Structures are given as structure tokens and as C-alpha cells.
Amino acid sequence: xxxxxxxxFFLINDKKNRVREMFFSKPVVYSLSTTALVCVMGLGxxxxxxxxxxxxxxxxxxxxxxxxxxxxxxxxxxxxLDDAEVKLTELVHQxxxxxxxxxxxxxxxxxxxxxxxxxVNDYSESYEELMPFxxxxxxxxxxxxxxxxxxxxxxxxxxEQIYSKLSQDVERLRKTPSIAPVNRGYxxxxxxTRPDPWTGNRRMHHGQDFGVLTGTPVYATADGVVKSRxxxxxxxxxxxIDHGYNIKTVFAHLSRYVVKPGNIVKRGDLIAYSGNSGxxxxxxxxxxxxxxxxxxxxxxxxxxxxxxx
Numbered sequence: 001x002x003x004x005x006x007x008x009f010f011l012i013n014d015k016k017n018r019v020r021e022m023f024f025s026k027p028v029v030y031s032l033s034t035t036a037l038v039c040v041m042g043l044g045x046x047x048x049x050x051x052x053x054x055x056x057x058x059x060x061x062x063x064x065x066x067x068x069x070x071x072x073x074x075x076x077x078x079x080x081l082d083d084a085e086v087k088l089t090e091l092v093h094q095x096x097x098x099x100x101x102x103x104x105x106x107x108x109x110x111x112x113x114x115x116x117x118x119x120v121n122d123y124s125e126s127y128e129e130l131m132p133f134x135x136x137x138x139x140x141x142x143x144x145x146x147x148x149x150x151x152x153x154x155x156x157x158x159x160e161q162i163y164s165k166l167s168q169d170v171e172r173l174r175k176t177p178s179i180a181p182v183n184r185g186y187x188x189x190x191x192x193t194r195p196d197p198w199t200g201n202r203r204m205h206h207g208q209d210f211g212v213l214t215g216t217p218v219y220a221t222a223d224g225v226v227k228s229r230x231x232x233x234x235x236x237x238x239x240x241i242d243h244g245y246n247i248k249t250v251f252a253h254l255s256r257y258v259v260k261p262g263n264i265v266k267r268g269d270l271i272a273y274s275g276n277s278g279x280x281x282x283x284x285x286x287x288x289x290x291x292x293x294x295x296x297x298x299x300x301x302x303x304x305x306x307x308x309x
Contacts, residue, residue: 081144088151095158100300101176102165107158175243177221177301179267181251181287182274185212188284191297206295207250207288214255214283216274220265221249221287221301229257235286236278239271250288253280 099106166173189209193202224243231237235252239259242248255275265271274285289298 077145081148084148085144088148088155091155095155095162097300097302098162098166099158101173101178102162102169103172104162104165107154172245174223174267175245176247177243177249177289177298179219179221180210180302181218181221181249182210182212182216182285183219184216185210185285187211191295191299207252207286208298210274210285210287212274212283212285214273214275216285217270218251218254218272218274218285220267220269220271222247222267224249224265226259226261226263226265226271228261229259231277234279236280237272237275238278241265241271246292248290248293250286250290252286252288253278253284 096106187208188211189205191205191208193204218239220241222241222243224241227240227242227248229237229239235250237254237257238250238252239254239257240248240250251272253275254272254277256273257271258273259265259269259271274283276283287298288295289301290296
């Protein structure tokens, strides 16, 4: 009960028929109430903080577990990206050969470079504690994926251009060298400068040499007309086919002819057999492609880089 300057309380014990009186002044009551309230609030804050901390720790552990799975997915993505880039490189090489067939200019190197500018999110700093140890970088994967997408788009556009051009020029395509002249053997010498096998001095090699046994079938690499066959030069027995469009092919060091001047041949027709005639150090086929009577690299006239046959 309220009594003047304070509060008076009576404690009654029925068993002992006693009454005990307690008096608290207002300042004391207010002080005790305030203290109790502060204690209750402090205890509540401590309990809330403990619960929040425990929930946070559980959440962090859950995220770490999930991110381990994310790293596994990222590693698999990196492997797939690397494999896709290798296959895309093969497509680029085939694209170069197809562009020769289509009489289209090569794609400019600056265009193929495909700049990858732009803002990139860096998640590592904000979520570093959540990520398990890994050599992978999210930003790097993002860049690689974006660049690969642009390269694929470029390649698709290039193939569409090639298809459009070739569909309008089937006749020229049939007369453009496009296959290897032999079905077996190995490329033993490429187009370009090399040591002369007789003198050791470096000189230009105007074609490709295929290491094959004497008597290996030699085939026309495109439609055309046999222009000449001769055995009076260092090339030994030689067949030259005129394909039109200022393109000729030369087959040298042969052992036996199958065709003669004036014969019309189709791509894949048997024209001769390889040998070791002329200025040769061993059985092989020397093959050239000439445009406007100037030797060019026959490699650009294969749809694939696979020269081993």
C-alpha cells in the first residue's frame, strides 16, 4: 500500500499469527524497479545476441557446405570451358580452309581477338570467409565464358557467310583442291624454307612431301583437266592438273602415270602412282598448289589439320 513518502508492505503468517511490516521509500522503490528493468533488458539482449550468433554460425556453416559443392561445379565448368576452347580452335582452323574454298578473305586478327572490356563483379572480398580454398576465380570464369560466347557468335556468323558464298559457287568449289593426294603415309616436309637435302643450304620448298612407298595410289584433289605429264626435270615423272580459276596442282617424283594430257578428272580419281624419280632422296610424293603460277601453302587447301593419313 502507498503511505505518504513510500510504500508499506505487511507480511502475514497465519500459522504463527504474526504480522511483519516492511516500508520502502519511493526513491528506493524507483531505484530497485529501474535496476530490475535494466537487468531484464540486459539479460534479454544477451540471450538475443547469443541466439543470433548461434544462428549466424549455423548459417555460415551451411553456406560453406553449399560453396564446397559450388567449387566442384566451378571446377567442372573450367574443364568444360577448356575443352570448348580447344574445339573452337579446331573450328577456327577449318574456318580458314573453308574461306580459301569460298574465295573469302580471312577474318582479321583484331576481330578474332574480341576485346573483353567491361565491368566485372569481384565477389571474393565480400564473401572470402565463406569460400573454401580453391585456385579458381569466379571473375576469370565469367570472363572466359563471356569471351567464348562472343567467339562462338563470330564463328557462326563466319560459317553463315561461307555457306552463302559457297551455295552460289558450287562449280568453283568442285575445282578447288580440298583433299590429300594420298590415303596413307606421313607429311615429311612442309611448305616453306628448309635445308636442301643435297647441299644443306636453306632454300624454299614450294609444296608438301608425303612419305609413302613406291606404288602408292595418287589422286586428283579437285576436278580439272590434265595439262601435262613429264619426266625431264628434277621433279622426275610429274603430272600437272589445271583446275581453272588460275589454280593448278603438281604431283612429282611419280613411278607410273594413269592419265595423259587432255584427260578430264574428278576429285578423287586415280591419276598416278608414287615413286622415287627425279632429284629425290627416297620414295615420296611431292605435292604443290599453284595460284596464278605462284606456289601457295597446300595446308590451306585441306579441311582439317590432320596431315597424318
